[in-house]
Each structure stands twice: as C-alpha cells, then as structure tokens.
Amino acid sequence: MAASVELLYMASLGRERKIEDLGKKKFQKLVYLVETLGHVDLGYTYQIHLYGPFSKALDDDLRGLSSANFISYGRSNRSYLLSVTSEGERELASAGKEGNASFDAIKGVFDEFCHRTPRELELLTTACFVCNKLGDSKTSDEVKECVLRIKGAKFKVSDIERSTNEAIELMAR
Amino acid sequence: MLRFRDPVHGFIEITESECAIVDTAAFQRLRRIKQLATTYLVYHGAEHTRFGHSLGVMHLTSRVFDSIFEKNPDLFAGDSRKVAYYRQLLRLVGLTHDLGHPPFSHASEELFANGREHEDYTKDILFSPEVKRAIGVVNKSFQREHGTQFSITPEAVWLAYTGEDIESELYQSPDFPFLKSLMDSELDCDKMDYLLRDSHYCGVNYGSYDLDRLVDSFTIYKGEEGDQLKLAIEADGVQAIEEFILARYFMFIQVYFHKTRRLLDKRLVNSMKEILPDGTFPLEVNEYLAWDDSRIVSELSSRMDGGGRDPFLERETMHCVFSSKSHMGVDGKRLYDMVEDRARQILLDQDSINEGNISNHFVCDCPRKAVHKISPEIEDERGIPVIAEGKAEPSSLLEESVLLNSLKDNEIAMKRLYVSSNYRGIVESELGRYL
Numbered sequence: 032m033a034a035s036v037e038l039l040y041m042a043s044l045g046r047e048r049k050i051e052d053l054g055k056k057k058f059q060k061l062v063y064l065v066e067t068l069g070h071v072d073l074g075y076t077y078q079i080h081l082y083g084p085f086s087k088a089l090d091d092d093l094r095g096l097s098s099a100n101f102i103s104y105g106r107s108n109r110s111y112l113l114s115v116t117s118e119g120e121r122e123l124a125s126a127g128k129e130g131n132a133s134f135d136a137i138k139g140v141f142d143e144f145c146h147r148t149p150r151e152l153e154l155l156t157t158a159c160f161v162c163n164k165l166g167d168s169k170t171s172d173e174v175k176e177c178v179l180r181i182k183g184a185k186f187k188v189s190d191i192e193r194s195t196n197e198a199i200e201l202m203a204r
Numbered sequence: 205m206l207r208f209r210d211p212v213h214g215f216i217e218i219t220e221s222e223c224a225i226v227d228t229a230a231f232q233r234l235r236r237i238k239q240l241a242t243t244y245l246v247y248h249g250a251e252h253t254r255f256g257h258s259l260g261v262m263h264l265t266s267r268v269f270d271s272i273f274e275k276n277p278d279l280f281a282g283d284s285r286k287v288a289y290y291r292q293l294l295r296l297v298g299l300t301h302d303l304g305h306p307p308f309s310h311a312s313e314e315l316f317a318n319g320r321e322h323e324d325y326t327k328d329i330l331f332s333p334e335v336k337r338a339i340g341v342v343n344k345s346f347q348r349e350h351g352t353q354f355s356i357t358p359e360a361v362w363l364a365y366t367g368e369d370i371e372s373e374l375y376q377s378p379d380f381p382f383l384k385s386l387m388d389s390e391l392d393c394d395k396m397d398y399l400l401r402d403s404h405y406c407g408v409n410y411g412s413y414d415l416d417r418l419v420d421s422f423t424i425y426k427g428e429e430g431d432q433l434k435l436a437i438e439a440d441g442v443q444a445i446e447e448f449i450l451a452r453y454f455m456f457i458q459v460y461f462h463k464t465r466r467l468l469d470k471r472l473v474n475s476m477k478e479i480l481p482d483g484t485f486p487l488e489v490n491e492y493l494a495w496d497d498s499r500i501v502s503e504l505s506s507r508m509d510g511g512g513r514d515p516f517l518e519r520e521t522m523h524c525v526f527s528s529k530s531h532m533g534v535d536g537k538r539l540y541d542m543v544e545d546r547a548r549q550i551l552l553d554q555d556s557i558n559e560g561n562i563s564n565h566f567v568c569d570c571p572r573k574a575v576h577k578i579s580p581e582i583e584d585e586r587g588i589p590v591i592a593e594g595k596a597e598p599s600s601l602l603e604e605s606v607l608l609n610s611l612k613d614n615e616i617a618m619k620r621l622y623v624s625s626n627y628r629g630i631v632e633s634e635l636g637r638y639l
Contacts, residue, residue, distance in 0.1 A: 054584075056581075079381075081581065090577070090586060091577070104342050109582070111579075111581050138368070165370060165371070177370065184432070185378075185429070
C-alpha cells in the first residue's frame with residue numbers, strides 16, 4: 032500500500048474540516064483530483080465506472096486501512112462515512128506528517144473541492160477524466176459531447192456544460 | 205449448434221462461428237495450461253486446464269445475461285439487436301479472457317518482463333491475425349442474423365473485458381459498467397466457474413454452491429431516478445450469495461493457499477527462470493504462445509537428462525516449520541516476525557549456511573486475499589443492491605446479510621516459514637524451545 036500515509040492525511044483533513052459527507056465515493060473523487068490537478072502521483076489508475084473515475088487499487092487500499100483499524104466507517108442514513116481513527120492519527124504522526132512534500136498539494140486540492148457533494152464531484156471528475164484522455168486535440172464541444180454521452184442519462188445538460196467548462200479550465204491551469 | 209460435454213455444466217452449447225475461435229492455435233494452447241499451476245502435485249485430480257474453464261465462463265455469461273433479461277424484458281429499451289450484441293460480446297469475453305495466461309497460469313506471472321500482465325498478452329492475442337479472423341467469422345454470422353448496426357470486433361471484446369477507449373461509443377454507454385460487472389465484480393462469471401471447476405477436479409466440496417439459485421437471483425437496479433444500470437440480486441438469493449462468497453473463502457484457505465502448493469509454485473518459478481530466455485517470457489506474442497506447460501516440463505526434463513537436478517520436477521518440498529493463523533492480525537504478525545528472525549539465526553549458525561545460500565534452505569511466504577470486497581453502500585461501485593418484491597427501495601447486500609457484513613474489510617493474511625529437509629529437525633527443535 033504505497034499511498035497509505037497520503038490517504039490517512041486526506042482522511043485526517045476530512046475530520047479537521049468537519050466534512051459531513053465524506054464517504055468512499057467522495058473520497059475516491061478527491062484522490063483522483065489530488066492526482067490529476069495536484070499532480071501528486073499516488074500510483075492509482077482509474078477507469079470510468081458507474082459513478083465516475085474509479086480505481087480498484089484505491090478501493091483495496093481503503094479496505095486495507097480499515098482492516099488495520101486506521102480508518103473506520105460510520106453509518107449516516109443510507110451512507111457510510113469515512114473517518115480516521117485515533118490509531119490512524121498515531122500512524123500518520125509517526126510517519127512524519129510534517130515532512131511529506133506532497134501534503135501541501137494534497138491540502139490545496141482537498142480544501143478547494145471538499146465542500147462539493149459526491150454527486151457534483153462525480154460529474155466534475157468525469158469531465159476531467161474525459162479532458163485528460165481526449166487531450167488537447169479536441170475542442171471543448173467534443174469534450175462536452177463525450178461527457179454528455181457518458182453522463183447524459185443522469186445529469187442535466189446545463190450541469191454537464193458547466194462542469195465540462197470548469198474541468199477544461201482546471202486542466203489548463 | 206455444437207455441444208461440449210463439460211464435467212461441471214453438462215452440455216455447453218456453442219455456435220459454429222464461435223467454434224472458429226476454439227479452433228485457433230491460441231485457444232487450443234489453453235488445453236496445455238493447467239488451471240491451478242502445481243496444485244495437481246497436492247490434489248492429484250487438479251489436472252484441469254484453462255480450456256474447460258474458458259468454455260465454462262462463456263456458458264455462464266449468457267446464462268446470467270439471459271436470467272437478467274428474462275426478468276427485465278425492457279432492458280436496453282427492448283432493443284433486440286442491442287440485446288443480441290451485448291450477449292454475443294459477453295460470450296466472447298468469457299471465451300477469450302484467459303488467452304494470455306502463461307504456462308501454469310498465475311504461478312509464473314512474476315516472470316513477465318517490462319511490467320506486463322497476462323491481460324496484455326490477451327490483448328495481443330485477440331488482435332493477432334488468426335484470432336482476429338476467427339472473431340470476424342463470429343461477426344459475419346452475427347450481422348447476417350441481426351444486421352450491421354453492431355460489430356463484433358477484437359476492439360469491442362477487449363474493451364468489454366478490461367480495455368479503455370474514451371472515444372468508443374460502447375465505452376461511453378451507461379450500459380457499459382453493467383456489462384463489465386458480469387466479468388469483473390465480486391459476483392462475476394469467472395469466479396462462478398472456477399470455484400465449481402476447481403472444487404470438482406480437486407475432489408473437495410469447499411467450492412460448491414447453488415449455481416442454479418445464484419444465476420436465478422441476478423437482476424438489475426436502475427437507480428433511484430431510473431438513470432443507471434447496476435447488477436443486483438433478488439432478496440431470495442441472499443443465501444446463495446453467502447454460500448458463493450464462503451465457497452471462495454474456503455477454497456483460498458484449503459486449496460489455493462495450500463502450503464505445499466505455494467512452495468511448489470515457487471520451485472516451479474525458480475526452475476522456469478533457468479530455461480526461459482533471459483529468465484522471462486518473450487514479449488513477442490508468437491514466441492510467447494510457443495510456451496505452455498508441456499514445453500516447460502519437457503525442457504526441464506531435458507536438463508535432468510543431462511545430469512542436472514530439478515527440485516520442481518523431483519517434487520522436492522520443504523517443511524513448513526511455522527505458520528500463522530489464516531487471519532494473522534497484529535499479534536500474529538509480531539509472533540511471526542520473532543519466529544522468522546529466530547529461525548534465520550538458527551540456520552545461519554550452521555557451518556554450511558551463510559547469507560549467500562540461505563535461500564536454498566529457508567523460504568518465507570505471505571499469501572493474502574480479501575474475504576470479499578462488497579461495499580455496504582448501494583451507491584458505490586462495489587455495492588450490491590438487493591431487490592425485494594413489493595418494496596420500492598432496494599437495500600444493500602451487506603444490510604441483508606449479517607454473515608457477509610461481519611466479514612467486511614476482513615482478509616485472509618498468513619505467513620509461513622519453510623525449511624529444507626536437512627535442517628528441519630534442528631529448526632523445529634530450537635523453535636519448540638523458543639516458543
């Protein structure tokens with residue numbers, strides 16, 4: 032589990048920032064943004080799945096952290112929210128939280144997007160994924176078309192347009 | 205329609221055009237790739253190969269697909285051509301998914317060069333002229349019956365298996381994650397076949413489960429807004445799923461992680477390094493396909509004929525002097541670490557053993573596997589909705605199953621120490637005093 036410290040740091044930020052909807056889905060999308068926009072290479076590969084970009088290895092690593100009792104899940108209505116345990120905080124501290132060079136970048140991306148809902152992040156990360164894969168050769172209309180085909184059944188056209196525009200701007204940053 | 209008589213599923217029907225794929229040299233090679241590597245040296249019945257498994261998975265993909273479609277005739281807006289296309293595509297994914305396996309299946313995967321995986325070879329083989337032509341035969345037959353709106357191509361088969369192409373219409377379709385889940389999820393057809401097949405050939409019952417009930421339980425969940433498509437199960441199928449997950453769990457502990465098999469797999473890999481060019485599998489697909497179990501055994505035998513020794517062919521095992529529990533835990537790991545250090549020191553204290561040759565006498569093995577990866581949440585890639593008759597809202601499988609919920613985030617994690625026969629006595633006796 033190469034990125035366990037970074038994942039624990041993100042879970043710890045979630046607790047510090049009192050994020051109340053940080054389930055596995057939202058966490059996946061935030062890690063994707065950290066890697067894509069923060070340029071922090073955590074080694075995960077993503078595929079478009081039911082709820083946007085999804086990494087099996089990241090899901091496995093979260094299970095590993097839960098199995099080691101570094102993170103836990105608490106039920107809230109129909110969701111299961113993720114939080115770092117005191118054992119996880121100790122592990123993070125012993126791993127040298129202050130010395131990790133990627134933490135600033137992680138924090139920057141986390142703070143920028145942590146207040147979005149999981150559903151908003153699903154659409155935004157899908158748009159970022161499409162931008163990334165299509166590359167610079169495609170026009171913004173072609174990117175929108177592609178996002179529309181993937182998410183058109185689930186999101187309004189206006190939302191897709193807004194998220195795609197934002198993704199194009201973010202990716203160009 | 206042709207039929208294969210299969211020990212697990214009875215008659216497996218296959219169309220003449222699909223048989224064009226079975227008849228390729230690449231597919232026939234699977235007759236010479238053992239499904240369970242060196243397991244036949246422990247469970248002597250385990251001589252079965254990837255050939256039968258591939259046919260079995262093809263058979264199950266269409267059984268599961270048909271079961272779902274029967275309950276949901278409006279699936280894919282009732283577009284009969286699309287239904288036929290997806291069904292055919294899934295059958296070919298099932299049939300071809302293991303084409304890229306190396307000799308002795310997973311055991312020798314560490315001998316891939318350049319970070320390749322067996323899926324990379326599967327892709328190369330799907331696009332090789334012979335297999336591409338055979339897929340073309342299936343396409344021709346499909347289009348004759350269903351028109352030319354959809355095409356069965358190596359690209360589509362690869363995509364539905366594990367590929368990625370953001371510009372492909374199939375990849376962009378909201379149906380796509382659902383299709384993939386039939387071959388790549390906690391309840392996929394690959395696992396459904398190998399558990400029954402491996403169990404049958406090993407002569408054990410651990411991998412048995414109620415296949416008919418399981419297949420009959422599959423359905424779909426369309427999301428709260430009817431805007432998604434997800435593999436789901438009917439409420440009366442929960443026990444069939446529990447049985448299936450437990451079957452896999454038992455098979456890992458009793459068969460796949462069997463202590464002697466794990467050691468023999470390592471022996472095999474060491475022997476294969478000696479005969480493969482540069483100790484790794486060739487990158488070029490035709491050169492790669494020339495390697496199968498028979499050639500490995502034959503080349504190892506030739507070396508022995510020249511007076512050499514081969515610990516794998518001679519089935520030279522080592523003795524497992526210490527094994528943690530199947531679910532080791534923190535305390536178990538601490539104990540293992542102490543024992544490993546002690547055993548290593550005992551061996552290094554022997555006159556004939558030093559850091560340079562200790563690996564001939566001392567082997568550590570650490571198999572791990574999640575019991576299951578099912579998420580408790582429905583709105584999660586790995587969540588499984590349970591649909592109950594008369595209930596508007598589905599529930600999550602882990603809400604319905606106390607058993608599976610209790611195994612959530614649990615993994616089989618064990619560590620073992622093996623010592624060669626010559627030093628078994630002294631290590632066991634010293635460790636006995638130490639412990």
